[in-house]
Amino acid sequence: MKxxxxxxxxxxxxxxxxxxxxxxxxxxxxxxxxxxxFKLNVIERTDExxxxxxxxxxxxxxxLRDYVMKRDFGYLxxxxxxxxxxxxxxxKLENEPSKIIPVLSELIPSIEFVSNNQxxxxxxxxxxxxxxxxxxxxxxxxxxxxxxxNSE
Numbered sequence: 001m002k003x004x005x006x007x008x009x010x011x012x013x014x015x016x017x018x019x020x021x022x023x024x025x026x027x028x029x030x031x032x033x034x035x036x037x038f039k040l041n042v043i044e045r046t047d048e049x050x051x052x053x054x055x056x057x058x059x060x061x062x063x064l065r066d067y068v069m070k071r072d073f074g075y076l077x078x079x080x081x082x083x084x085x086x087x088x089x090x091x092k093l094e095n096e097p098s099k100i101i102p103v104l105s106e107l108i109p110s111i112e113f114v115s116n117n118q119x120x121x122x123x124x125x126x127x128x129x130x131x132x133x134x135x136x137x138x139x140x141x142x143x144x145x146x147x148x149x150n151s152e
Contacts, residue, residue: 004030009055018051026056031063038067038081039074046084050091057092058103064088065110071120082114082121083128090134093141104142111135 010027013019025048026034038045042064049060068085071078089111092100100107114121115135123131 003059005056005059009059010053012053013056016051018048019053022048022052022056026052026060031060031066034060034063035067035070035072038064039072039077042067042074042077042081042084046088050088054099057099061088061100061103061107065107068114069110078121079123079128082118082123082131086111086114086131086134086138090138093138093145097141097145101142101145104138108139108142111138 005027007027010023013023025037025045029037034045046064049057049064052060064085068081073081089100089104089107093104112135115131118125118128118131
């Protein structure tokens with residue numbers, strides 16, 4: 001989703017403390033405007049995206065992707081940024097697939113790039129796990145979901 005999320009697309013945020021905080025931080029800001037906030041604390045921004053209503057999530061996940069792909073990180077943040085991105089995608093696939101499936105095909109090339117360049121992001125496998133294996137899980141789950149929706 002490339003359309004900036006309106007108040008209507010944030011519907012229900014006030015019923016959840018985490019979503020309310022995400023609204024406070026993100027609402028009214030474009031993905032470009034959020035880049036400096038990702039740089040300030042990518043772990044916190046990722047956590048806020050996690051709790052957003054679906055349409056806001058489907059917009060701001062691309063801001064996170066853009067931050068990861070630009071590779072203009074704060075000090076020692078490259079590994080956290082890459083891990084947060086891949087981890088959030090995998091988490092949503094496993095726990096809330098309907099939230100991410102509609103935008104996943106647009107995210108796949110970036111996820112593949114990150115997974116093939118773990119060393120570029122200085123992400124130790126001992127700390128962050130193996131990005132290629134996470135990518136394979138994402139693709140396998142995505143393929144399974146697409147097959148099951150095509151057979152319906």
